[in-house]
Amino acid sequence: MVKRKTIAVIGGGVSGLAAAKAFDEKGHRVIGFERSHDFGGVWELSRSYPDVQTQSPKDLYCYTDHPMPEDYPEWPKGPQVHAYLHSYAQKHKLSRLFRLNSNILSMDRRHDGKPGWTLTIDEAGHVRQEDFDFVAICTGQFSEKNIISHPGQEDFIAQGGQVIHSSDYTDPAMMQGKRVVVLGGSKSATDIAVNAAKNGAKQVTMVYRENVWRVPYFVGGINFKHLLYMRAQEQQFNQWGKSPFQRVIAGIPKPLVWANFRGLETLLKLQLGLKKWNMVPDTPIEKEASCSLPIVTPGLFESFKSGAVTPIRGTFERYEGDEVLLTTGDRVKADIVVLAVGWKLGIPYLAQQFRDKLIEADGQYRTFRLSVNPDLPEMGFVGFNSSFCTILSAEMIANWLVRYADGQLAQQPSRAQMEANIEMMLDWRRRERPAAQVYGGLCSAPFHFKHFDELLSDMGARRRKRANPLAEQFSYPSAPAYGEFLASTPQYHAE
């Protein structure tokens, strides 16, 4: 018999909702904590920059039992995703499980000596403690702003300049007539540069450090979901855990794989005009594909062409008066600087002694299946297995985690198995696939199928693949199909 536990879910974004549903469904007592006034995480309206839209097509960015509405566009806008998440919470009556405006200040082993954790919670100014048998950490990779500054910034601000983090750009009216400099080359940087140009900025400069491969929504006229998300494609990247025999077999089609990726690169260079903008990356695309691979903001290269946005490869050296001095020697006049330099990955509320067990000196996380660590019992991560279809990844790992917590995985891993797997994955990231080290190694893309196969196998799913082998090899992960696979796992209920 599985004993009913009291579970804390920290975070009310995509992953917190998935975790709350998975644990509640199995009969546990769930209390969710969200520090903001609303659900949604990165999609919460006051945190979204104008015109934000998904990178994933809508049928790749949804829960297994809840498709996005038919009238949504292929790549829904931020407010539509936010409304979708609310409709999911409503469908599964998840609001009753959450306390909003509740910030977790710290997380330590239970003070009463029982297994589990004591959370210190700030509920709208009222600080108190509560004990839990298990904690699902769902605070994502975008919760602590990466704030950087450069020499001269204070004087720049004193003389009327503005410096903001990308997530604080919520009002396009602020760009009207302004000289804008965006620091960064990620999707949020290009989104904001294009948006500022569209909203009357006098001049927009995008200062970025490295050339990276960018994928347009349509590659050679074909929606990228039909090209990049296939099991057949995924097998061409250097995956983890290959036996010596599998390595030999994988070597046979290498010339074809090489030709395939060179073909894709040529197509991207031609379609986007990368050579003209001196934006051809040095790294082969198959080595770079990971969660940080940006999708091209619509209108980006057109804005370069029209002069509405000027790209400069370099970074900031310092501010001087109303100018930003770049490492290239360029001086750019600025009224507003947008720092699109991302987020600090971390779990600041977890006591340092536990973080030391979890995070290696080079920032890599020690997690089994991107969720649990044998030195940190009674806790696990949901959504730290980010991907190109993070809602599905979060739901898959939430379902895995509840079974892990209940000792109900068909293959419940021993400490030794987890440790061996963690070491193998660290070694693979460091030696064979450096791109997989992004976000502390917490990214399952582009290995969606392999990751899901492992989770389903652990859970004892009777079905793991679609009946049609061609569909299984040559089409993207289907959320409804994964719903069926999850339903084929052994079921139980905590009492």
Ligand SMILES: Cc1cc2nc3c(=O)[nH]c(=O)nc-3n(C[C@H](O)[C@H](O)[C@H](O)COP(=O)(O)OP(=O)(O)OC[C@H]3O[C@@H](n4cnc5c(N)ncnc54)[C@H](O)[C@@H]3O)c2cc1C
């Ligand atoms: C602009 C943008 C576009 C994106 N587009 C895509 C896409 O197309 N496809 C895709 O797969 N992914 C995309 N992502 C990645 C995205 O982060 C994930 O898809 C997903 O939304 C992450 O959800 P989450 O719940 O794990 O984390 P978050 O959405 O970050 O939610 C974490 C929640 O935890 C709360 N929290 C943090 N600390 C505490 C605390 N101490 N106490 C209480 N609550 C706390 C936060 O307030 C937040 O609500 C995008 C991200 C951004 C920023």
